[in-house]
Amino acid sequence: MDLRLTEAQSKLQKEIRDFLESIKKTGEYPFTNDSLQLVFSPEFSQRLAEKGWIGIAWPKEFGGQGAGYLERCIILEELLKSGAPVGYHYLADRQVGPGIIHFGSDFLKDEFLQKMLNAQVSFCLLFSEPNAGSDLAACETTAVEEGDYFIINGQKTWTSHGHSADYGWGLMRTSFDSGTPRHNAFSEILINMKTPGIIIRPVINMVGLHSFNEVFFDNVKIHKKYLIGEKGNGFRQIMTNLVYERATIDRLIQNYSTKEALFEYVKNTEKNGVPLSKDPLIRDGLARLEVEFQVGRKYIYYVTTLLDDGKIPDYEAAIGKNFCTLFEAKLSDLATNIMGLHGLIMPESPEVLFKGIVAESYLMSPSYTLQGGSVEILKNIISKRGLKLASK
Amino acid sequence: MNFNFSKDQIILRKSAREFIKKEIPASLVRELLVDEKGYSPKVWEKMAELGWLGIAIDEEFGGIGADFMDLAILFEELGRGAVPSPFFSTVLLGGFLLQNHASEELKNRYLPKIVEGKSIITAAISDEKGFYGKNHVGITAKNSNGSYLLSGSVLFVSHANVSDMIICAAKMDSNNTGITLFAVDRKAKGLTATPLKTIFGNYIDYSIALDNVMVSPEMIIGEECKGWDYIEKIWPLIITAQSCECVGGMQKVMDMTRDYLNGRIQFGKPLSALQIVQHMSVDMFTKVETSKLTAHSAAWSISEGLDSENEAAIAKSWCAEAYKDVTKIAHQVTGAIGFTEEYDLHLYTKSAKKLELLFGDGAYQRKVVADKLGL
Ligand SMILES: Cc1cc2nc3c(=O)[nH]c(=O)nc-3n(C[C@H](O)[C@H](O)[C@H](O)COP(=O)(O)OP(=O)(O)OC[C@H]3O[C@@H](n4cnc5c(N)ncnc54)[C@H](O)[C@@H]3O)c2cc1C
Numbered sequence: 093m094d095l096r097l098t099e100a101q102s103k104l105q106k107e108i109r110d111f112l113e114s115i116k117k118t119g120e121y122p123f124t125n126d127s128l129q130l131v132f133s134p135e136f137s138q139r140l141a142e143k144g145w146i147g148i149a150w151p152k153e154f155g156g157q158g159a160g161y162l163e164r165c166i167i168l169e170e171l172l173k174s175g176a177p178v179g180y181h182y183l184a185d186r187q188v189g190p191g192i193i194h195f196g197s198d199f200l201k202d203e204f205l206q207k208m209l210n211a212q213v214s215f216c217l218l219f220s221e222p223n224a225g226s227d228l229a230a231c232e233t234t235a236v237e238e239g240d241y242f243i244i245n246g247q248k249t250w251t252s253h254g255h256s257a258d259y260g261w262g263l264m265r266t267s268f269d270s271g272t273p274r275h276n277a278f279s280e281i282l283i284n285m286k287t288p289g290i291i292i293r294p295v296i297n298m299v300g301l302h303s304f305n306e307v308f309f310d311n312v313k314i315h316k317k318y319l320i321g322e323k324g325n326g327f328r329q330i331m332t333n334l335v336y337e338r339a340t341i342d343r344l345i346q347n348y349s350t351k352e353a354l355f356e357y358v359k360n361t362e363k364n365g366v367p368l369s370k371d372p373l374i375r376d377g378l379a380r381l382e383v384e385f386q387v388g389r390k391y392i393y394y395v396t397t398l399l400d401d402g403k404i405p406d407y408e409a410a411i412g413k414n415f416c417t418l419f420e421a422k423l424s425d426l427a428t429n430i431m432g433l434h435g436l437i438m439p440e441s442p443e444v445l446f447k448g449i450v451a452e453s454y455l456m457s458p459s460y461t462l463q464g465g466s467v468e469i470l471k472n473i474i475s476k477r478g479l480k481l482a483s484k
Numbered sequence: 485m486n487f488n489f490s491k492d493q494i495i496l497r498k499s500a501r502e503f504i505k506k507e508i509p510a511s512l513v514r515e516l517l518v519d520e521k522g523y524s525p526k527v528w529e530k531m532a533e534l535g536w537l538g539i540a541i542d543e544e545f546g547g548i549g550a551d552f553m554d555l556a557i558l559f560e561e562l563g564r565g566a567v568p569s570p571f572f573s574t575v576l577l578g579g580f581l582l583q584n585h586a587s588e589e590l591k592n593r594y595l596p597k598i599v600e601g602k603s604i605i606t607a608a609i610s611d612e613k614g615f616y617g618k619n620h621v622g623i624t625a626k627n628s629n630g631s632y633l634l635s636g637s638v639l640f641v642s643h644a645n646v647s648d649m650i651i652c653a654a655k656m657d658s659n660n661t662g663i664t665l666f667a668v669d670r671k672a673k674g675l676t677a678t679p680l681k682t683i684f685g686n687y688i689d690y691s692i693a694l695d696n697v698m699v700s701p702e703m704i705i706g707e708e709c710k711g712w713d714y715i716e717k718i719w720p721l722i723i724t725a726q727s728c729e730c731v732g733g734m735q736k737v738m739d740m741t742r743d744y745l746n747g748r749i750q751f752g753k754p755l756s757a758l759q760i761v762q763h764m765s766v767d768m769f770t771k772v773e774t775s776k777l778t779a780h781s782a783a784w785s786i787s788e789g790l791d792s793e794n795e796a797a798i799a800k801s802w803c804a805e806a807y808k809d810v811t812k813i814a815h816q817v818t819g820a821i822g823f824t825e826e827y828d829l830h831l832y833t834k835s836a837k838k839l840e841l842l843f844g845d846g847a848y849q850r851k852v853v854a855d856k857l858g859l
Contacts, residue, residue, distance in 0.1 A: 369859040379850035475762035482746045482756045
């Protein structure tokens with residue numbers, strides 16, 4: 093056991109911190125107060141790419157740095173803490189790249205990996221449908237083979253960044269014979285979002301922001317070389333893909349600024365002449381939060397070491413994601429309560445504190461425990477894979 | 485970062501687990517909870533033979549001088565067995581306070597005997613109400629003709645009846661703030677120990693009372709008035725060892741509950757096939773998995789000699805509440821059989837509550853965390 097960062101990792105951490113501090117100061121890039129939006133900035137992503145910080149965990153033969161997922165975690169933690177605009181390269185780095193490395197053809201590798209590393213292409217995820225949420229195998233969008241092409245028809249929904257991304261990573265039904273088991277009926281296809289026949293409609297979320305979309309496909313023609321992995325293997329591939337999605341520190345850190353705001357508030361706000369931070373109940377609540385934060389952070393770092401050992405930590409990633417989303421929801425609830433009426437004031441309002449991130453974070457919180465696999469679905473996975481409870 | 489245990493640590497854990505399973509089965513635990521000694525001398529002797537009692541004691545006193553992680557592994561396995569024994573008080577409280585601070589004479593007097601299993605030590609550091617802290621020391625020491633007279637009482641002292649020596653923290657009468665540690669002979673005149681019937685045993689914990697117990701200056705551990713510093717120094721070790729015990733206990737509860745749920749048929753299928761039961765079990769499992777990492781990191785940090793005050797407070801705050809919660813969920817999903825004397829779960833329910841409250845509950849530890857946050 094050795095829980096220290098190596099010298100190289102500490103150096104990396106310092107390097108990225110220094111880099112972010114100086115680049116933030118220039119004011120040239122759209123840093124935000126929090127990391128809830130994952131703002132798109134190809135220019136910023138390209139600055140990271142120049143440093144080799146995109147695809148750092150990918151093997152060298154595919155143009156990555158051959159470093160670990162731990163290194164990726166170090167970088168991401170700093171990026172999210174600083175409110176950096178990471179949206180443009182975020183999904184490529186997190187799961188699309190690793191997905192192509194795992195399953196993609198040579199063509200796809202040649203076509204996309206270098207572009208991702210250079211931050212010249214962005215992605216969205218086309219999984220969910222109106223009738224297929226948790227039950228992804230109920231997808232109805234079809235991809236019918238016609239010569240060298242797939243002809244795609246149907247609808248996806250909740251597509252985050254669908255309106256800004258270049259490509260969509262789609263799960264499509266490719267087998268229509270009733271004898272095929274549900275889980276063998278799907279394939280993954282990379283779809284250029286500018287292809288004729290695709291219509292993207294915004295869905296405004298309850299915070300009042302446009303973050304996700306509905307995406308409609310009307311006879312969209314995609315060349316078969318954009319098939320990822322094997323035809324019929326899409327469902328299984330997606331499960332690996334989702335492990336990469338869950339095995340990261342995002343969920344713990346995206347609300348970091350809310351945590352900082354809360355600590356600052358209690359230290360600087362007095363009630364009856366005493367700072368709130370001296371109130372025993374508040375102290376205990378905040379310390380409890382800190383304990384959970386540290387426990388979650390340790391757990392996420394542990395999960396990254398499993399990835400680095402070449403494992404696919406399915407249930408561990410699910411435990412980590414669940415733990416962190418529940419933490420986030422608690423954080424914003426406690427923060428709004430402690431800040432009292434100020435906890436209700438939204439960004440850009442008069443009298444707003446901390447630019448309204450606390451109220452916004454509270455409004456975002458119902459989504460954490462749903463996206464990327466709901467708490468309940470993840471518990472199903474943990475029960476089966478981790479705990480090995482008999483299900484029959 | 486590497487979270488893996490070394491080969492030797494894995495072997496140590498395996499052999500400890502086998503030993504406890506064979507030598508201290510739940511049937512013996514039940515006996516010890518009503519036994520007047522509160523431990524098994526036979527098993528104690530075997531622990532000495534295995535080198536456990538000297539695991540943290542330097543080689544010059546006959547010990548092994550292993551690092552804290554090895555000791556943490558033993559605590560975890562003892563927790564898994566819910567073993568009542570004076571191991572904690574002797575090896576951790578006694579061993580570390582003596583080894584870190586006592587005179588050579590005191591070390592020579594006690595440490596080799598601890599290693600051989602011939603001396604049981606305990607410590608009395610709280611007050612008559614059972615509070616912890618520098619301002620909550622229940623004994624006062626008065627200087628009298630070059631010796632000291634100790635008076636006062638302490639609510640919870642583990643294995644006071646079978647101990648040879650009790651390390652007593654005492655406020656100095658001459659100066660209200662200084663606290664000194666005295667090695668007090670158990671048989672000293674004026675010292676009485678009364679067994680407490682607690683949720684975990686009838687003769688394991690004692691309240692002790694001292695009435696002008698005479699102690700000579702050579703029996704002071706380290707320097708006069710430095711006692712509380714010494715206790716603070718081993719506080720992370722105390723609460724990390726407890727955290728490891730919690731981890732062992734909750735892992736065992738998880739294992740037995742899983743087996744039970746997989747086997748118990750209702751409505752024509754195992755309980756484990758019911759999603760609500762699965763999800764409750766996952767809540768337990770999540771607490772177990774996160775507690776393991778948290779306790780092991782604190783133990784690692786201590787082993788490496790790093791400042792572990794915060795890390796240990798986080799571990800105890802998390803693990804103690806997790807252990808308690810795990811037993812609560814286990815009771816609910818196990819049903820009435822879990823409420824019986826015959827089924828082992830209650831041994832853990834009791835041990836969990838005791839570990840939570842002894843040496844400060846979660847809220848107590850979180851005060852440290854809050855201080856570190858600058859609140
Ligand atoms: C902010 C946000 C961004 C998103 N971005 C994307 C995206 O970019 N791309 C994309 O494809 N999708 C995206 N999603 C969709 C997300 O993956 C789904 O919301 C999620 O899979 C749940 O599906 P659902 O919303 O249809 O809920 P449902 O599946 O209808 O579930 C409703 C409730 O029932 C519970 N439930 C369902 N099945 C079970 C079961 N078997 N056992 C126990 N309980 C169950 C769920 O846990 C949930 O609590 C996003 C969602 C959000 C909120």
